[in-house]
Amino acid sequence: MSLSTSAESARELPPPELVRRWTRARVAGIALLVLWGLVGLGIVLFLVTSWNPDLFWRYVPRYLSGLWVTIQLVAISMVAGALLSIPVAIGRNSKNRIASGLAYAFVYAFRGTPLIAQTFLVYYGLGSFRPQLEAVGLWWFFREAWYCALFAFTLNTAAYQAEILRGAVASVGRGQWEAAAALGLSRLTTLRKIILPQAFLVALRPYGNELILLIKGSAIVAIITVYDLMGETRRAYAGTFDFQTYIWAALIYLGMVEILRIAIERIERRLTRHLGR
Amino acid sequence: MESVLTILSFGPEGWGDDIATGMMVTVSLALATLPFGLVAGYAIARGKLLGDPYLRAAADIYTTIFRGLPELLTLFLVYYGAGIAVRQVMRLAGADTAIEINAFVAGMIALGAVFSAYASEVFVSAFKAIPRGQYEGAYAIGLSHRRTMRLVIWPQLIRLALPGLSNLWMILLKDTALVSVIGLADILRQTSIAARVTREAFLFFLVACLLYLILALLSSIVLSAIERRVTIEGARQ
Numbered sequence: 001m002s003l004s005t006s007a008e009s010a011r012e013l014p015p016p017e018l019v020r021r022w023t024r025a026r027v028a029g030i031a032l033l034v035l036w037g038l039v040g041l042g043i044v045l046f047l048v049t050s051w052n053p054d055l056f057w058r059y060v061p062r063y064l065s066g067l068w069v070t071i072q073l074v075a076i077s078m079v080a081g082a083l084l085s086i087p088v089a090i091g092r093n094s095k096n097r098i099a100s101g102l103a104y105a106f107v108y109a110f111r112g113t114p115l116i117a118q119t120f121l122v123y124y125g126l127g128s129f130r131p132q133l134e135a136v137g138l139w140w141f142f143r144e145a146w147y148c149a150l151f152a153f154t155l156n157t158a159a160y161q162a163e164i165l166r167g168a169v170a171s172v173g174r175g176q177w178e179a180a181a182a183l184g185l186s187r188l189t190t191l192r193k194i195i196l197p198q199a200f201l202v203a204l205r206p207y208g209n210e211l212i213l214l215i216k217g218s219a220i221v222a223i224i225t226v227y228d229l230m231g232e233t234r235r236a237y238a239g240t241f242d243f244q245t246y247i248w249a250a251l252i253y254l255g256m257v258e259i260l261r262i263a264i265e266r267i268e269r270r271l272t273r274h275l276g277r
Numbered sequence: 278m279e280s281v282l283t284i285l286s287f288g289p290e291g292w293g294d295d296i297a298t299g300m301m302v303t304v305s306l307a308l309a310t311l312p313f314g315l316v317a318g319y320a321i322a323r324g325k326l327l328g329d330p331y332l333r334a335a336a337d338i339y340t341t342i343f344r345g346l347p348e349l350l351t352l353f354l355v356y357y358g359a360g361i362a363v364r365q366v367m368r369l370a371g372a373d374t375a376i377e378i379n380a381f382v383a384g385m386i387a388l389g390a391v392f393s394a395y396a397s398e399v400f401v402s403a404f405k406a407i408p409r410g411q412y413e414g415a416y417a418i419g420l421s422h423r424r425t426m427r428l429v430i431w432p433q434l435i436r437l438a439l440p441g442l443s444n445l446w447m448i449l450l451k452d453t454a455l456v457s458v459i460g461l462a463d464i465l466r467q468t469s470i471a472a473r474v475t476r477e478a479f480l481f482f483l484v485a486c487l488l489y490l491i492l493a494l495l496s497s498i499v500l501s502a503i504e505r506r507v508t509i510e511g512a513r514q
Contacts (some may be wrong), residue, residue, distance in 0.1 A: 026332070113451065116458075124469075127478055218347075219347035219350055220349055250346055258345060
């Protein structure tokens, strides 16, 4: 066999051997993918066989209203938490020992305890102070599970967001402050025009993660009788004992989180395109 | 003030002993979940890094699911789903007995799945931070693949992954509180019962929060001791 013919036949051969080789990783990968496929198929089959139009159309509006409650809860507490996180972050960086100590205690307490325990503390715990709360005219607020959930979630996310904000501002180099001062910019202008735009790029991903964590964490309000998506799901399951109620909820939550994750990734890629990373 | 001390005491009138058992349950659930979550997370990370697209896709599906679902929903899916599955299997086997799924085991599976999904990402970025030259150098001096991992890669991997894993441990500790919802007698469950019986809700939930804070504090002491131990002065971080 001459060299030229083997080279010619090589040109007609299918892609190199490496691609077709059945390594252990490939076998395991395909086996696991098949397994996932079977799980997915099983879920689809389960949903098809237990398909009940009456049930489905009865619960669609309830799920939608639950979804709306979840979105409201997350949106309001995220924004309120962002506002509250600003003084906390300033306090954390303050040279005043008392202010920085208080801010640190706030952040540590809310990040170190479970959100569900905080929610219980607000909803059930503050009920112990009903006479005092009535006296100051705040009882209407703490009587409602919805407001209590908002209150607890806002404080919780404020603690996390304060750390994000602080970290992001600290990530901008000292030189930026010094250069702005040399140009005669005031501290507020420096912050607004120079530091925050750069800090925002660093903070975008952590903020996105915090938003996703808040969506996932919001499911616990179902325990204190708020009918969010999880609450409606629990009610539907209690009424039907049909496991598909939970599957639908899982699909909605997964869809929501995935859309957000992809959106944040897109935004980040768009905003950092000048950095070439 | 005296009544507060009485209801928190360890005697028959006090709830101290009940809450202490709850604390034991919380700690043991977190400790029991940890090894399972670490091993699974490591295995998934290896699966993502072996370079096979199919294996990577399978691992990515796992992380997407367990990082995307609310932990509470994962817990319910495991708890009720496993109950239904067991009942179906028993029916097929001909036995019609109602078997309760243990809340502790359900919590372990659900929290372990979530932990491993996040841990796999921590391990992946730690592996990526170790330069190729480390493997090449180890092979060049004749170490086998296994010894390369054990003597060269793992010591660096632990150091790189430790901060991320510490964070995950803290999250795990807090997530155990969710298992109280399906009836596990942990800190939150025990304090809830005490709160309902004594009508001192604020006091008992405050105690619950303080206990979680104490656990977080103890964990950070232990974790920073571990960190000191694995850090080598002057080593590349």
